Amino acid sequence: MTYAWRDRAVRALGGPDQARVVAVLGAVLAMDGADKGALSVAAPGIKTAFGVNNTDIGLLVSVVSLTAAVCTVPVGLLTDRVRRVHLLAISTTLWVVATGMSALAPSYLWLLVSRAALGAVTATAGPTVSSLTGDFFPAHKRARMLGFILGGEMIGTGLGFAASSLVAESLGWRFSFWWLVVPGALVVWAVTRLPEPARAEQSMLQAQPDPDARTRNGQTSDSESSGAGDEGSGDGLAGQAAERAGVQPVAHLVLHEDPRKKPRWWAIRYVLRVRTNLVLITASALGYFYFTGLRSFATVFVTEHYGVSTSIAGSLVLVVGAGALVGVFVGGRVADRLLSNGWITARILVPVVGLVGVPLLVAPALHTSALLAALPLFMAGAVLLGAVNPPLDAARLDIIHPYMWGTAEGVRTFLRTLGEAAAPTVFGFVSVAVFGGGGTGLEYTLMVFLVALLASAALGLTALRTYPRDVATVNASAKEISAGSRSASRSSPSD
Template sequence: MRAGTAVRLLEERVKRALGGGARAQRVLVLGAVLGLDGADKGTVSAMAGPLKHAFSIGNTEIGLLATVVAVVGGVFTIPVGALTDRVRRTRLLAFSTVLWVAATAMSGFAPSYLWLLVSRAALGAVTATSGPTVASLTGDYFPVRERARTYGSILAGELAGTALGFAVSGTVGSALGWRFAFWWLVIPGVLLVWAVWRLPEPVRGSQGRTEDERRSESEGAPPREDRDPAKKAVAASGVTADEDLVLREDPRGLSLWRAVGRVLRVRTNLVLIVASALGYFFFSGLRSFATLFTTHQYGVSNSVASLLVLVVGAGALVGVLAGGRVADRLLGRRRPNARVLVPTVCLLAVPVFAAPAIHTTTLLVALPLLISALILLGAVNPPLDAARLDIIHPYLWGRAEGVRTVLRTLAEGPAPTLFGFVSSGVFGGPHGLEYTLLVFLLPLFAAGLLGLVALRTYPKDVATAEASARAIRAEGA
């Protein structure tokens, strides 16, 4: 079979798997936006050794390079979320990608650690756009019944990008130097700007509905219940809305702080944000020191370590793709809290596999355990992200995602620096990173316990979001 034929067959299979040409394009582009950010973070981790040598810095300074991106991004996310709810989202995303390319090029030109740190801070301000816009566009591009599964396909882009950051940047950096490990990212960045610019802007609140369906609902027809299994399952369970939290005015007219207050009053949303933040806390610290830990713990070279990180990361990719599908399948079987149940079980199970993998020095023992742990960790986010859209009105999605990112950043942002400090300043010695990773498995277990709380509050918040949608439609009519 010729190469051209093989490529066309692969393209057709991808389109079918993602639901058709137009839908596949949107999933791939949104996934690539997250993937580019993941590739950048993977690059910093893969180049940790060369950067330490080039600027005479330690683990704490390496962690700070990741922390500054997260913290600055968190600061900018709420105002960007407000923009997302008001302006053309595809244009906002394209413009931010242009700035991302410029900031990444600056990182490669850094003559000093301070320059590199400042360029990373600029990158953080730009990456603030991706969370709110991707979440809002995902909610309006795709049908509600497939929300978790679709989110899984999009989030797979972030993991694939992170893997490329480790593998390609590690290879390029080893051959040409750490500066080229950043510069190669400019090429896919420019291509992504073109792809984002070509995306159509969906109607707000459409959630995958056709124009005829939206017109019928605006004229008073009830929405098709079979399109939203979450609301259907909740209604069948007899759970009613919290009347005190039902929106009775168009939330697009709310001031920023009133909107933030509304978002934080949704109990499930607050619990899921904290649980997600604890999960990201561990993953962020692990990602920043994965290559260093692998070389020291298992006695392999930097290039082999980058390859092993890629193999283990494939487990997270499997989890991301499977987690949303499992949750949506359970939801179709009338399990109203399925999008919370799946991540809760996974978070509670991750430490069972991760702890022995981190402690052992035998690679053959550690590898299957690490892959299993990453499968479970990857399965957490797609259903959680879908659940947050289920409990928030579509006109608040951008600001809700902004709030989530800020609160998540308070936990995730300091993680790389804290991991670096604890490993060298608290434990020290050859086992510093091992002990640090073991201690910071505790937040993952705490996140699982919070999921048990969300299992009880999620159905009522879904019912409240649906009651708000009905009240706002009636007010508009």
């Protein structure tokens, strides 16, 4: 039975090669999630050991994001110009070292500095994982595959809460970091064994037929028969839908030559001029602002508000995280299915619906003191929250030419991590200074900042208008660059 399920999972991912890529990239994100979960669990012990408060705990999370914000744009530019697998291997190695240093911290300042070093993996993971995903998987499957990869972050966060809760309660808060070193070293080894895919192509993975592929009039769908080379032209499902709808590109944003030949500052300005990209960056920053604040104080809130032990709180967070994991897997699949049926804006619409629904479920769950009543509401809210990111991440790949994926993701991660950096400190400060601290202070803080998710949804609605044109612009750019390359080849003198 176990082998049967494993074989089905491998086939669903497109074969053993693609399954390995999903597992490794998901594990990289899992490391980051596990660390953040571990810090949340270790927070009560750190407060006791060093005599700090919620604001200081929030700063431990914020400093990681601040470091990442400083590094992420240069790393994004580098991602478009060097071997991404090597870049990712170096950053994961730094992560393992910094995690060990966190466990050794003799003072709060030492812990703060070692946490800052963890920003390296956050800075590198976003651009490299996004760029590698775009080149490893075809456009018509990207939202679904991103769902599986982002599921790694959810699994890592859940394991960070659950395992670290048990370890911290038995051995102390330092061991909630120590146990992460061994799996971290295994992830480094796995990353070094990944192949480097060719850019803007369906590269070197031998994919099996997509089990969810549909046929129309006895023929395979366009996206299934387009082949590897079409990925470089931008003709994924979104691009094909834009062409069928007669959507016109944004003329002044159409690229006529390889953008990697342009100056780095030109590339940064360009990705910020793509209207949908700017909207989605802002919406993403607002969403991560809330999620980071919630994650940072989840264990403290559950123990103080519901009166349970740290280990039970970790287990409850793991249960809720399972809901988020379901949402991650389902969100990408639903968006891709709607897109294949002609809903050109499906990768925007699905996240908007999720962002509107989360506050309606989470607010009453935060308010009630009855754990059994709150748990199903938290789980349902987690499903909707998890469903947001895979379609949005796929949409960002749709609206940027493949040669600029690293740069675009670097810029996005920079602006997003500013929100992440602020969230824990702001949440901690508001809970203490405005609402008086304790479980009640966190309750009201977590409820008030739900407005960030509603603001993110409102921004998503504006992207419904701009997304089709930006997709059409990528298609037009790909054709112009391809035509220019063929013209250059014909005009060059033969040997």
